[in-house]
Amino acid sequence: MPNFGGGNMQNMMRQMQKMQKEMGAAQDQLNESEFVGKAPEDLVTVTFTGDHQMKDIQIKPEAIDADDPDMLQDLIVAAVNDAMKTIKDKTESTLGRFAKGM
Helix, strand or coil: CCCCCHHHHHHHHHHHHHHHHHHHHHHHHHHHCEEEEECHHHCEEEEEECCCCEEEEEECHHHCCCCCHHHHHHHHHHHHHHHHHHHHHHHHHHHHHHHHCC
């Protein structure tokens, strides 16, 4: 009876399971990591986890101007966007290696 590569298929399945386990561990590690985003002059600093949960926000007093609330809003947006980009870049660099293995 011909062998249709059953051994190779089992080996490939084991490798895929191993890769999935490693990928899950890498994702868990990313989720637990902290990422900091900063606005210009560090007037606003935010800290997020890798799963996009904000843990902290620091606002310097000089960023608070009652006559210009839009400035503070813009600084918060800049800091959050900076953190999101950092998370995205780190996620792509960490998990991208698994895509290359497929």
